[in-house]
Amino acid sequence: MLAYTPEIAASTAQLYQKVSKVIPEIEWPFHAPYIAEINRLKRERDAVILAHNYQTPEIYHGVADIVGDSLQLAHEAANTKASIIIMAGVYFMAETAKLLNPDKTVLIPDKLAGCSLADSITGADVRLLRQKYPGVPVVTYVNSSVDVKAESDICITSGNAVRVVESLGVPRVICLPDEYLSNYIAKHTKVEIISWKGHCEVHERFTAQELRDYRVSNPGAIILAHPECPPDVLLEADFVGSTFRMSQYVKDNKPAKVIMITECSMSDNVAVENPDVEFVRPCNLCPHMKRITLPKILECLQGGGTEVTIAPELAARARLAVERMLAVPHG
Ligand code: 13P
Ligand code: SF4
Numbered sequence: 001m002l003a004y005t006p007e008i009a010a011s012t013a014q015l016y017q018k019v020s021k022v023i024p025e026i027e028w029p030f031h032a033p034y035i036a037e038i039n040r041l042k043r044e045r046d047a048v049i050l051a052h053n054y055q056t057p058e059i060y061h062g063v064a065d066i067v068g069d070s071l072q073l074a075h076e077a078a079n080t081k082a083s084i085i086i087m088a089g090v091y092f093m094a095e096t097a098k099l100l101n102p103d104k105t106v107l108i109p110d111k112l113a114g115c116s117l118a119d120s121i122t123g124a125d126v127r128l129l130r131q132k133y134p135g136v137p138v139v140t141y142v143n144s145s146v147d148v149k150a151e152s153d154i155c156i157t158s159g160n161a162v163r164v165v166e167s168l169g170v171p172r173v174i175c176l177p178d179e180y181l182s183n184y185i186a187k188h189t190k191v192e193i194i195s196w197k198g199h200c201e202v203h204e205r206f207t208a209q210e211l212r213d214y215r216v217s218n219p220g221a222i223i224l225a226h227p228e229c230p231p232d233v234l235l236e237a238d239f240v241g242s243t244f245r246m247s248q249y250v251k252d253n254k255p256a257k258v259i260m261i262t263e264c265s266m267s268d269n270v271a272v273e274n275p276d277v278e279f280v281r282p283c284n285l286c287p288h289m290k291r292i293t294l295p296k297i298l299e300c301l302q303g304g305g306t307e308v309t310i311a312p313e314l315a316a317r318a319r320l321a322v323e324r325m326l327a328v329p330h331g
Contacts, residue, residue, distance in 0.1 A: 002033035011036060015062060021275070022057045022268040034294035035062040041301040048082035049297065050097065052089035053243040054263040054289040059088050061272055063297060069244035070096075070142050071159040077101060078326060086300045090288045091308075092118045095146045098308040099319045109296035111306035113288045115143050117228075120198030121177040123147035129174055133194060137168055140176045140321065143200075146310050148176065149318035155325040158227050159242035162188045167328045180204070184227040184234060202284045203228035206261050210282065211236035214259050218280050224249055225261035237261060250274050263289065 012032040016023070023031065035058065042049060042063070050073050051064035060067055066076045070093065077085060077097035084105045087094035092115055094108040126138060126148055140152035141161075149155060156164045156175075162185055165173055173191055175182040177198030186193040206229050214223065215236075224246045225237035234240050239249050243262065247270045250258055257278045260267045264283035271279045299305055310318070 001030070002037060004029035004033050008032050008036050019057050019061050019272055022272055027058075031058040031062065031294060034058075034298055038063045038294065038298050038301060041298070042086075045084055045301055046082050047084035047086055047301060048080050049086045049088055050076060050080075050093075052093060052289065053247065053269060054265050054286055055088045055269075055292060056265050056290070057268045057272060058294060059292065059297065060265070060269045063294070064088060067269075069157065069159055069242045071157040071242065072244055073097070074100065074142065074157070074322065074326065080104075086297060086305070087308075088292045088297060089113070090115045090118075090286075092143055092145060094308045095310065095318075096142055096322060098310055099146065099149075099315055099322055102312075102315060102319075106308045107300040107305040108308060109293070109300050109305050110291040113291040115288055116201040117141065117143040117178050117198045118145050118148075121148055121196055123151045125196075126151035126176065129176075129194075129196075133172075133174055136172050136174050136194065137170055138174045138176065139165055139168070141178050141181060142322070142325075144177060146314060146318045149321045150314050151317075152176070152321045153324070154328075155321045157242065157325075159244055160325065160328065161185050161227075163330075164325055164328050165189055165191050165193070178228055180230055180234075181227050183231050184240065187231075200228040202263050202286045203261075204230060205284050206230070206233045208232040208236050211261065214280065214282060218257060218259065221257040221259050221280055222253070222255040223259045223261060229261055233261065246270070247273075250277055265289070 016028050048065045051060050051067045074096050078100040085097050086107050090113045098106040137153040142155050142157050174194045177196045179195050179197050182193050182195035223237045224239045259280045263286045267279045267281050
């Protein structure tokens with residue numbers, strides 16, 4: 001463990017003031033030395049830290065250079081000039097960053113940071129689906145392995161799914177692997193959606209009854225939910241959107257009280273940026289996102305971590321699916 005010196009206390013005092021509502025004071029002496037050392041070393045090593053909205057506040061507010069949802073991180077990974085990319089997120093996010101930056105070093109602080117959606121389907125499954133539905137395009141959520149992306153025509157994220165599906169101009173698509181996101185897309189387009197039974201282990205645990213109970217105990221609260229939740233849960237929500245859209249909703253509408261039906265760190269991170277909004281915090285933890293910690297990020301900058309490598313032929317096919325998605329014009 002690194003030492004919490006008076007100099008580090010002074011240099012991180014302003015940051016602590018900002019996050020004090022979501023990080024207990026007793027924890028700061030542990031986080032602060034790592035934050036100081038990571039921020040020093042990342043400049044020295046020309047590294048950029050990308051962090052998903054589900055990362056803990058000490059990572060999100062303390063060391064990340066770029067934060068966002070999966071779509072924003074994909075865009076930023078495509079634009080970064082730094083020579084090393086550290087992905088504070090899960091493995092498929094690091095793979096996407098590598099696809100878009102084949103000549104850069106992409107590091108993930110913990111290679112076991114997986115995803116139940118990505119694990120729900122293989123490249124062989126996609127090939128079988130293509131045999132079953134010849135000629136039907138395969139549209140794949142970025143929450144998928146590089147093998148699955150390589151078998152796909154185009155990728156989507158929760159932030160652009162309907163727009164990308166409609167950009168294909170076809171009557172029917174195969175949409176993988178999230179059944180609930182597919183269901184949500186189907187409700188917002190005339191395109192027929194053939195889905196797969198993959199689920200996010202974090203969002204599938206919310207229930208409609210739970211949301212009804214929150215409404216009763218928090219009259220007037222606005223409920224925001226992620227489209228990876230089951231359809232009956234989404235029906236109970238006031239707004240459905242990607243993590244970026246949920247955060248934007250709070251920023252734009254400043255509801256007095258809000259409930260975010262998603263991963264736990266999301267409310268913490270958005271609460272820091274919206275001190276006047278009261279957050280009720282029912283949430284489920286993503287055990288994969290939580291594998292990423294400040295000490296593991298520091299290890300990446302000290303020569304550790306896991307470098308993401310992808311065989312060139314596989315990467316070329318998977319990259320095409322991601323680049324096609326990024327090329328779809330904004331609505
Ligand atoms: P978005 O941030 O793209 O909404 O995705 C949520 C998620 O579960 C990522 O793992
Ligand atoms: Fe995967 Fe769900 Fe965790 Fe996102 S929150 S990484 S979709 S398991």
